[in-house]
Amino acid sequence: xxxxxxxxxxxxxxxxxxxxxxxxxxxxxxxxxxxxxxxxxxxxxxxxxxxxxxxxxxxxxxxxxxxxxxxxxxxxxxxxxxxxxxxxxxxxxxxxxxxxxxxxxxxxxxxxxxxxxxxxxxxxxxxxxxxxxxxxxxxxxxxxxxxxxxxxxxxxxxxxxxxxxxxxxxxxxxxxxxxxxxxxxxxxxxxxxxxxxxxxxxxxxxxxxxxxxxxxxxxxxxxxxxxxxxxxxxxxxxxxxxxxxxxxxxxxxxxxxxxxxxxxxxxxxxxxxxxxxxxx
Numbered sequence: 001x002x003x004x005x006x007x008x009x010x011x012x013x014x015x016x017x018x019x020x021x022x023x024x025x026x027x028x029x030x031x032x033x034x035x036x037x038x039x040x041x042x043x044x045x046x047x048x049x050x051x052x053x054x055x056x057x058x059x060x061x062x063x064x065x066x067x068x069x070x071x072x073x074x075x076x077x078x079x080x081x082x083x084x085x086x087x088x089x090x091x092x093x094x095x096x097x098x099x100x101x102x103x104x105x106x107x108x109x110x111x112x113x114x115x116x117x118x119x120x121x122x123x124x125x126x127x128x129x130x131x132x133x134x135x136x137x138x139x140x141x142x143x144x145x146x147x148x149x150x151x152x153x154x155x156x157x158x159x160x161x162x163x164x165x166x167x168x169x170x171x172x173x174x175x176x177x178x179x180x181x182x183x184x185x186x187x188x189x190x191x192x193x194x195x196x197x198x199x200x201x202x203x204x205x206x207x208x209x210x211x212x213x214x215x216x217x218x219x220x221x222x223x224x225x226x227x228x229x230x231x232x233x234x235x236x237x238x239x240x241x242x243x244x245x246x247x248x249x250x251x252x253x254x255x256x257x258x259x260x261x262x263x264x265x266x267x268x269x270x271x272x273x274x275x276x277x278x279x280x
Contacts, residue, residue: 005070005083019090020108028094030114033063035096039103039122041067041084044075045267046102047120047155050181052076065092105150120155120180121165127212130168135215144169157183182270191274198261198275200238207233208276210242210269220244220264224280230259240272 009015034055036048044052044066052064056078065082066075067089075081082089093099099115102122111117128134130144148169156162156177165171200206211222220243230239243264263272273279 006086010086016085019085019087023090023094024110026094028091028112028114030097030112031063031095032061033065033092033096034098034100035065035067035092036079037067037099037101037103037105040106041069041073043073043267044068044079045182046122046269047180047182048100048102049076049268050184051100051120052079054181065096067092104147106147109150111150111152116153117151118153118155119151121161123212124157124161125164125168128168129164131170132164132168133215155180182268185270186273189270189274191271191276194271194275198240198263198266200261200275203236205237205278206240206276207237207278207280208240208242208263208272209280210272211244213244226257226260230257233259235259240276242266242269242272 004011010019034052036044036052038044038046038048052066053076055062055064056076060078064076064079066079067084068075068081069084071081071083073081080092082092093109094112097114097116099105099109099117100120101117102120105117130136131141136144148171152173154165154169154171154173154175156165156175157180159177162175162177165175195206209222209224209226211220222241226239226241230237233239237259239260240263241260243262266272
C-alpha cells in the first residue's frame with residue numbers, strides 16, 4: 001500500500017509549528033512506554049535496537065515506539081513506528097516514560113517531568129567531539145549545551161569514553177559505564193550467515209574499512225585508494241566499505257570497484273564486525 005507518510009493537517013511548516021505548539025503547551029499524561037530514535041529516525045539500529053530487544057523480553061507489556069522518517073524503515077517486531085512530524089510522533093514523545101536515543105534529539109524535543117532520557121551515543125571517540133572540537137564557535141556551543149540539557153543519563157562503553165563525555169559535554173550528571181548493548185552480539189553471535197548474505201567467499205579475508213566523517217567534507221572520507229588496495233591484496237581478500245551515518249546520503253557508490261562491497265547502508269554495524277576478519 002502506497003500513501004503519504006503524513007496527513008494533510010500534518011504537512012508544511014504551518015502545521016508543524018501548530019503541532020509543536022500543542023506538544024509544548026500540553027501537560028502530557030505519562031504512559032508505560034519507551035520512545036526510541038536511532039540516527040534521527042533514518043534506521044532502527046545500534047544501541048537503541050539492542051535495548052529494545054531487552055525491554056521486549058523483560059517488559060512485554062510496555063509499548064515501544066520507534067521514531068522513523070517514513071514507513072519504509074523497518075522496526076523491531078512488536079514495536080510501533082511513528083513517522084516524524086505526525087500527531088502520533090508528537091504524542092509518543094510527550095507520553096513515553098523513557099526516551100532512548102543514540103544521537104541528538106534537536107530543538108523540537110522538550111523533556112517532560114515524568115521522563116528519563118538515556119543518551120547511548122554510537123561510537124568510541126578517537127577524535128574530538130562537542131565542546132572539545134577546535135571549530136566549535138559560540139553558536140555551536142549554545143546548541144551543544146541546549147541539546148545536553150535534554151539528557152538525564154549518558155551510557156559509556158569504556159573509561160576513555162567516560163572521560164571524553166565529561167569534557168566534551170561539560171557533563172556533571174550520572175554516566176553509566178556499562179559497555180554498549182549492541183556489542184553483546186560480539187560475544188554470542190556468529191558471522192557465517194552474514195558473510196554468506198554479503199557474498200564473501202569461505203576462504204576470503206574480509207577487511208572492514210569504516211572511516212569517520214570530517215568537519216570540512218560532506219562526502220564519504222576515503223583516504224585509501226581502494227582500487228589499488230584490492231589489486232595489491234588480490235582475490236583472496238575483500239574490502240567492506242562502511243561510510244559514516246553523516247555522509248550516507250551523499251556517499252559515492254563504489255560498488256563497481258573490484259573486490260569492494262559497499263556496506264554503508266547495511267543496517268547493523270555489529271553484524272559487519274562479526275563478518276570481518278580485520279578492521280581499518
